[in-house]
Amino acid sequence: MMTGEQYKASLADGRRTYFQGRVVDDLAAEPRFTRAVEWVAETYDRFFDPSPQARSPLFEVPRSSDDLSTRVPLLRETDIIAQTTFQSLLALLTAAPAVGQADTSYVDRIKAYYEDVVTEDRRLVECITDAKGNRTLAPSQQADPDAYVHVVKRTSEGLVLRGAKLHITGASFAHDLVIMPTKQMKQGEEDYAVACAVPLAAAGVHVVNTTYSPPPGQEADYPFSSRENMPDGFVILDDVFVPHERVFLDGEVQYSANFAHSLGLWERLGGTAFMADEADILVGLAQLVAEANGLASVPHIREKINGMIIYATIIRAGLEAALLNVGRTPDGMVYPSELYTNTAKFYGAANYDHIVRDLHDIAGGAVVTAPSHSDLDHEVLGPWLRKYLSTGPDVPGEERARIMHAIRDFTADTFGGWRSVTNIQSGGGLYAQQMVSRKHYDLKRAKQMARRAAGLDAEE
């Protein structure tokens, strides 16, 4: 296993990563990336075990509902790319039985890769979304053949890939890209039916970063995003070579969607678990600010908080139902209920905006106008600001300002905007999430129930 320091050292592997039009040679030294590196390192240190055979408990294969139910909150305490590592590994293992029907060597490679990753304690990011070009045309019909990642050359040693993968959270901070087809490929699109693992340091990989990390020097005004932030990567694959042993699918179009479906499940499980905690935090912030404003007993504010409690509890109920109604692969790995996972994810994403609206309504305009810490620390201004921000002896002005900063950072500033978009988009947009629920809902049974209840069919 790796320590945090070993992780940091591992990043100096020649990867080509960019920010704001500049090459970033040392990730930890780029002010707006420093914290992301540190965050990943903290997870390494927390789970480090010096014994040579040690393996991270984060990535063990779940074998029971209980196992899964304890893993999910454990992962919630780690950095984002520990979570994407888990999701990527489990997605590969979940898809393995299917792709093994095309070629059993894919299964062997996936298992070997899993062993290598866990043994070497590497971090992975999941690379699904292609550039896509014209959305109404198939990959093979695009004006630009590179609109979807594809094989441009095959050699005796492996494949050469070209294309781009977008919205890859943490790409610059992981060791490997786990590349999967973004959708079902068709006959004639064999070159697009490719899944594999590619090191960040591989020649031809370039990552352009964007981030919601706060402006350097103003971290105190951004209590959430200064502690937990992870840049997104726009990954360019400029004729990247991949050796055979890291190729998990090459040309068998009929299995091309299995990876995406498997990943979708694990990604949405992570999203649902995140949303369940996020919802509790939103409830907590609402109650904190209502109390700080001295308005916690005002009926319409109580009722808004009650509505937020319902929201948080529904997501939690969906998560529980998903973790208790597990499925099981032939070799004993368990996975959560598709139906409940997707439904809870959809519900959380579709109603998130409304919950934030209520939080803003409860909190008031100070969410966006509370003076900064540097103002609060100013010799002349500080006492005045504290005086006027206080709502009574129990509520110091600075505490109230900090609650407002927290709400702004979490819901009404760069990080808040990033979250409102990614809550909806992770798992494929609201429409796709709803469709997955439909796919796993027993519509036939519902029709039978309706026919019997309506007297169209006799009762059994």
Place this chain on the structure above:
Amino acid sequence: MMTGEQYKASLADGRRTYFQGRVVDDLAAEPRFTRAVEWVAETYDRFFDPSPQARSPLFEVPRSSDDLSTRVPLLRETDIIAQTTFQSLLALLTAAPAVGQADTSYVDRIKAYYEDVVTEDRRLVECITDAKGNRTLAPSQQADPDAYVHVVKRTSEGLVLRGAKLHITGASFAHDLVIMPTKQMKQGEEDYAVACAVPLAAAGVHVVNTTYSPPPGQEADYPFSSRENMPDGFVILDDVFVPHERVFLDGEVQYSANFAHSLGLWERLGGTAFMADEADILVGLAQLVAEANGLASVPHIREKINGMIIYATIIRAGLEAALLNVGRTPDGMVYPSELYTNTAKFYGAANYDHIVRDLHDIAGGAVVTAPSHSDLDHEVLGPWLRKYLSTGPDVPGEERARIMHAIRDFTADTFGGWRSVTNIQSGGGLYAQQMVSRKHYDLKRAKQMARRAAGLDAEE
């Protein structure tokens, strides 16, 4: 145990029950009550076991999460007053430990009553809601002291009660009224803090019925309500004597709300289980009518059905979470999670109207204008109506008319209106349901999560 016939015979016990300004001497002979009597009798017959020691499996005390999870769907297959019997008995048993602190004889009487009811296979209805008079005044401050049921006299043998209980579904069709205080009583309201069981046949009990059962002769146009209907009773207690052994609380105001809270939980569990099935039926009806209209693949219709699926699945997830996170009384009886039960109940009730709107939007105006069965059976009209109601060789006109009738009956006629009101009101109205969720949500923990996440408190 009783057979259906024995049940029917048992109703001829002198009870005073009214309908449309008339006394009803023979319930089964009143055309709009006939089916309700039959429905209750069917449950008797279904579970009848001739052995002398036999007891209905419906009313056994649940001892495990599994036990509860199998009981709930079993009860869903019975008539309404089998369900209210279950809820009443469980509510008494759930409240027993608390009221036992006032007087252990209450516990003994509750247990004895439970045994008697189960042994004699009697049916009970739960009587909570009082007339209430002026809602802003306490029971003891009312202009009319009878606005809440209260003790008007105490004798050496028992109590004499006066007042009214409203919205008592099935009152005229049960054997006993289980009377409980509708809310917390205060010092000085001892006469209002009374819980007991009263036979329908007791002198002074009068029940005025209302019903959504269909007009006699038109049953075919009302496929739901012609099969499952149960009149509501407005129960008047005109100085009714109750012997001590049937009194479960008399004057200990501090325990007066325990019955209502206990009943609320079991009632809302029943409501949630009902809504979960109802939601599946609504999905099924939507898909049936979309197919019958030939529009099942139209995008906006598919999307509306997807939304209905999400609704149905959220209620189901809440029910599952409630049945899996059970609580346990000292003597080993299990009860569902208050938090999840209430949240699912609230969500189902609060969004029901919207689901029905989508069903109506999908189905079209024929929901309310489809000709009746007597028109379809008319020699001249029938062939025309069948021809013009058909949407193709696979969809006979009569089948489509029947689907429309089913949707009208279920959602857009007398029974539909009754359900839209009672979905909201059972369990106390939307506000009360939300408040119970809040009460059982861990708000303190949410505030701690928020404080830590916002950096206001250090992580542990």
Place this chain on the structure above:
Amino acid sequence: MMTGEQYKASLADGRRTYFQGRVVDDLAAEPRFTRAVEWVAETYDRFFDPSPQARSPLFEVPRSSDDLSTRVPLLRETDIIAQTTFQSLLALLTAAPAVGQADTSYVDRIKAYYEDVVTEDRRLVECITDAKGNRTLAPSQQADPDAYVHVVKRTSEGLVLRGAKLHITGASFAHDLVIMPTKQMKQGEEDYAVACAVPLAAAGVHVVNTTYSPPPGQEADYPFSSRENMPDGFVILDDVFVPHERVFLDGEVQYSANFAHSLGLWERLGGTAFMADEADILVGLAQLVAEANGLASVPHIREKINGMIIYATIIRAGLEAALLNVGRTPDGMVYPSELYTNTAKFYGAANYDHIVRDLHDIAGGAVVTAPSHSDLDHEVLGPWLRKYLSTGPDVPGEERARIMHAIRDFTADTFGGWRSVTNIQSGGGLYAQQMVSRKHYDLKRAKQMARRAAGLDAEE
């Protein structure tokens, strides 16, 4: 002009109309139709003017925004088929300029028909919706060619029609059916591109009725639907002859949708005006029942009523904006804004269910369990029911029961169900209503505004 008595006499013209599988020879004598006949007659009497040249002010062509703004509330005070007469006439006149391009004699016939109707004071119903058969196939591709009304024969005197028209409110109570194509017809569907007027008494016309009028004898429990009800007709055209002078389109497929679009506008204007008043009535009922329950000052109830006020005011604002932003035909007839009319109609229909939910939540279970008038009139029961339904000296029990009956009748019984369906379906279902708004919204301008605001284009 006609008096009410003359109107009643005019119905004895040999029309073939049916109810519950029976022929109805005398409409006024059918208990569940009596009130509908009376209602139409009342409008006749109210506007009757004995002078020979008199014409109803209801049907004059509106020439200004003010004119239209006073007409709309005037029509709101009449019976439904006075309103459909207005809508049918205005739809024909609005479509006339377009169909005149095909053949100017259509314009002459429309104008002549308008004069005849107004002079003879006849009543019309609008017949749009066909049986439609398989919705995914065009009229000419149906297995049954009669799925859409079409010409089956042309003679030197006129046309012969076959087919059915559905959801025709008041069909049996009018003098003429105004028949229009339900949608745009295509090349090869000339026989389906037919618009004309047909007397109810014409040979081959059959109408099957459905109604939400209350059960005879229980009118007192149905305060709304006992006063204003109008049966819907399922109209069968069994080879009906139409003379040329009543044919307004025959075969010119390119103009086939003009009638439906014109009618849609006037129909939705009527729907919006109705919804605006209906919304005020719902607000009023909510406030009445909140006061009767003694709960008008409870915060969550006040807030629900506030939400209802917002709903009512938005519809009213849309109606005002529609009536003030009128369009004008070449010959000076004004018509309301398509954009605002449709938007208000859509908003009102899409949110109606939610407003009713809040009304039910405010009112309580007594909406469906309040005893009937015959119970209240019962010698023994009456005093008890009045006592227990009263909420204080200012609120007699009977008054409170009547408010509950009104809410039930208006929103939670047969009439309420009919309204919840027709609110959505009149004007073509929610999807169609939204599409019409889109069609009339200036999307190009919105894109320009967005491009400029986003700095993509320079400001002008």
Place this chain on the structure above:
Amino acid sequence: MMTGEQYKASLADGRRTYFQGRVVDDLAAEPRFTRAVEWVAETYDRFFDPSPQARSPLFEVPRSSDDLSTRVPLLRETDIIAQTTFQSLLALLTAAPAVGQADTSYVDRIKAYYEDVVTEDRRLVECITDAKGNRTLAPSQQADPDAYVHVVKRTSEGLVLRGAKLHITGASFAHDLVIMPTKQMKQGEEDYAVACAVPLAAAGVHVVNTTYSPPPGQEADYPFSSRENMPDGFVILDDVFVPHERVFLDGEVQYSANFAHSLGLWERLGGTAFMADEADILVGLAQLVAEANGLASVPHIREKINGMIIYATIIRAGLEAALLNVGRTPDGMVYPSELYTNTAKFYGAANYDHIVRDLHDIAGGAVVTAPSHSDLDHEVLGPWLRKYLSTGPDVPGEERARIMHAIRDFTADTFGGWRSVTNIQSGGGLYAQQMVSRKHYDLKRAKQMARRAAGLDAEE
């Protein structure tokens, strides 16, 4: 009148203003304030007329519905503090008749002040919200008497004020603060019942700024907020002297709320007009991004845009109804309908979040992950990014990136967060906005309509 240059020079008047813990001596030189100064100057230049008697057309008193209807869009084209100047002046004039009942000299002072402001072409900001301390206590009961702005001394020349005013948009960029009581004061709170105008340069005035202007150097990535931004001020009044001629209320508590009510109306009118345009821009952005993504014809995306069109049209209808149903003061000034203004404002604010959610759902994750302009300009990255961001020959990658930047800036970054909070809070939060609608809705008439419709009262 002033030119833009004269305006800029006028800011060097010794005002004490702060940002990020630093004093800002030259507003235009502070990088994150430069644009705000320029924006205000542009309005000055646009309306400048060198003739000595010239007055800005922006601030003339509206005398007719037409006048008001043309003024509103004109103001929409100006900077924010031109708008607050208009709102402040109109609020004073609207309140004048009422406060004139206390002392006619207040009316004279308001009119003189209006003349001075218009003649000198000054800019004003409206100062309503106090620090408020404990919200459950009245101003006079606060632990800190300065929680509400109040008179601490009266001299023969004027008053001395102490306290703070919060959320004052543009405070540092205007000439005068127009100070008004935030709510109705009561007997004993005479010192808090004070309205007046105070120059920014007055001794004792301090303003702490916060801003959503973009990071300097990255303006290209923030197309909205780089062009239109205005810092908010936290205004501290540290014993500020106000001469009598600028005092518009001093101690007459019964008139203390008139200013806030008058300002509220004009402020919400401005808010509604802003939202109407904003909604069109959101529709436009949605359509632009749907087209850029090649998905404009996908049904669920079309339907979301249709929903946004309904939203935009309802706000516009409300604005039109407000401008057409004007009220009129005794001296002929017109003001918009309170009912429609508030209702449209409430509706826009309450549903804004949902519209943004749909925009994000339509746009996709690139809203937050689109690379920056500096990346697009990078020699190596630029061509790759353009290639992979393009969705076809008609959609250059850079154009699509710019649309994504625009959406992020407008809705999912610092400016977007500021807007989502201020949309709700301007006009006092959702609850207050709804209450104002209720106050101006004719609830008595609604009850009468309901009683008549329900047959409780006879028709007139």
